[in-house]
Amino acid sequence: MTGLFELLGLGASAELLSLSGWGGNLLRGLANSLQIAFGAYGLGLVIGLFGAYGKLYGGKVTRDLLAIYTTVIRAVPELVLILILYYVGSDIINKISEGLGGGRVEINGVAAGIWVLGVVQGAYATEVLRGAIKAVPVGQIEAAKSYGMPAFMIMRRVTIPAMMSFAVPGLANLWLIATKDTALLAVVGFNELTLETRQAASSTRAYFTFFLAAGFLYLMVTLCSGAVFARVEKWARRGQPSLKGGTS
């Protein structure tokens, strides 16, 4: 066993991965990745909610524009979108700021990452939420309307709670995509987990040690999220009869 470890260059792993060694860097990268993933996921949900409403109840132009948005985002590789949004985003913000007479805007890496991945997530979230809202029985919304509830209150009190159970599986999947997509930001030079891993690996030449360690960290995030989402799903389904296959 030790022979195999030595062979793979894992001999000095414990030392290299200690917190005072490169382990701290990996954890810092993980924190960055999670921060970006959280932000992008949140931004994606906001875009998705508006997008879904726009697609369902919006005017023709809104609907067409949203269709273009979701189609384009889902057909172009994330890596390409990230590059385009990364360069375009900062250009636009600076132009607007200059137009308003303001100075240049500093965009930190995390905010840029959130914006880029959030726009991508938004397209997928739009589709997930649209499907979920459509699955809510029309009668429930009509009943709320006939009580004279304002539109926003209907959304908050009826539509969103009722659609949650339909949306959670899709949203869980989106969260996993968000965490993994943060790795793509390594290509534009963000110090997230994958880039930290590569820097550590190429500085120490212990490729297997660090790539396996990073893989383990990502896997832990996935598995923990899976457990959390299982609970959320249970919570979202509370009060519903447990009909298997009734929600897909």
Added chain:
Amino acid sequence: MKLKALLAAATAAAALTAGAAAAEQVKIGIAAEPYPPFASLDSSGNWVGWEVEVIGAVCAAAELDCVITPVAWDGIIPSLTGQQVDAIMASMSITEERLKTIDFSDPYYNTPAVIVADKSMDIEATPDSLAGKIVGIQASTIHQAYAQEYFKDAELKVYQTQDEANQDLFAGRIDATQADSIAMADFVGSDTGSCCEIKGAVADDPAILGRGVGAGVRKGDDALREALNKGIAAVLADGTHEKITAKYFTTSIY
């Protein structure tokens, strides 16, 4: 969980809109990928190396408040023109091609380009000798431009970082690599580089290989260029440059 995510998004949006520059900080772009011994990360996450120290010295002499900002090398010029950074000090040579897009300060170091290959290989730094060989080069460098011009008969493999090219030279996936002599001297002196040796410098072509390494600034940003020129002249004059060089290298690299 959703609320938390929303909050995070809201803060991010706030950071995007409200983060207007408070102080006159100068963001110095360096390559996010390690480039020892000029700039690399240590295990506590700090950038160290010859160039990092020179940046500090130049900024101090020019009385600039500099922040080191790592950017992917591949997109470092777009980052400068897109205003994500204000200057590039990432071992970037001053070439005609780059001068079409950005301006440069005076040079602060200069090294020849060399060919590195396995010790057992009978390779010289000439186009004839490299014909039919696999040559690894880093993307967006003078070496890529040079190899594309002169080593037309070689198979070129383009890497995002020189480090990856070195790794593949070590692994035997490429026969040779062209890069900066100082960085390569460091590499062949390391454990992984022990496989290989510097086979010689390539024939000079100033049009492609440039006139040394300078700090890149946006076209028209003359104030910053002048300030950096002043800083570079000061560190060269007062011996700081020499002192930093002595810490890393045995010979002068200016």
Added chain:
Amino acid sequence: MTGLKELMQPHRIVMMLIFAGLVIWCAVSLRWDWLPKYAPLALEGLWTTIWILAASLVIGFLLAVPLGLAQAVGPWYLSIPARTFCTIIRGTPLLLQIWLLYYGLGSLFPQFPWIRSSELWPYLRQAWPYAVLALSLSYAGYEGEVMRGAFSGVAKGQLEAAKSFGMPRFTMFRRIWLPQAIRNVLPTLGGETILQLKATPLVATITVVEIYSVSSRVRSDTFIVYEPLLLLAVVYMAIAGVITLAFRRFENG
């Protein structure tokens, strides 16, 4: 709403006009002078993208069938490894997997000098075998999960009927189970193929010269940022469109 309804026809026309205007503006005011010089390289890159995509789809699918079968009906010593494999592949970023395969394995070569004199060396030293391998494994991981559902979804009665006819197990698998399972996954296959297409540019990071890396090359040679990226996005959209149309035909036909 009525006002919008009246606008229903004209609004699309207006949008198309705006779009046409945008295209013309792009063609006129953006820089395209690099295009003729890089066109041959771009075509080569496009071809690489397509064949790497096709190869990884075929290999990945062939791996996904046993993975799905093992998870659906296999004994524990097959289903647990299969499930573990799928979880690991789906739980870690593809970029990390690609780098682990390429640079991780690469770092082992110098310890085994005989590798360099072996017959496989000409392949091992190139990048595309790693790219195809990593993409295939990734596709197998995702599709294996889908195939598991597809195999479980085949109606039991059909299998029992086949059994009662005395059909050998392999014939039963080949004639009834597999075709039905494939029919079950067919509607998702188009989407999965597009996802796989979107994963291909990652192999550019290990020096495979496909269409994405050609656009990077243009960017690094000429410092033109947007134009190659825009064109690249259009190319990917076109490929995705062709895939969608092909699968629609396939499903209907």
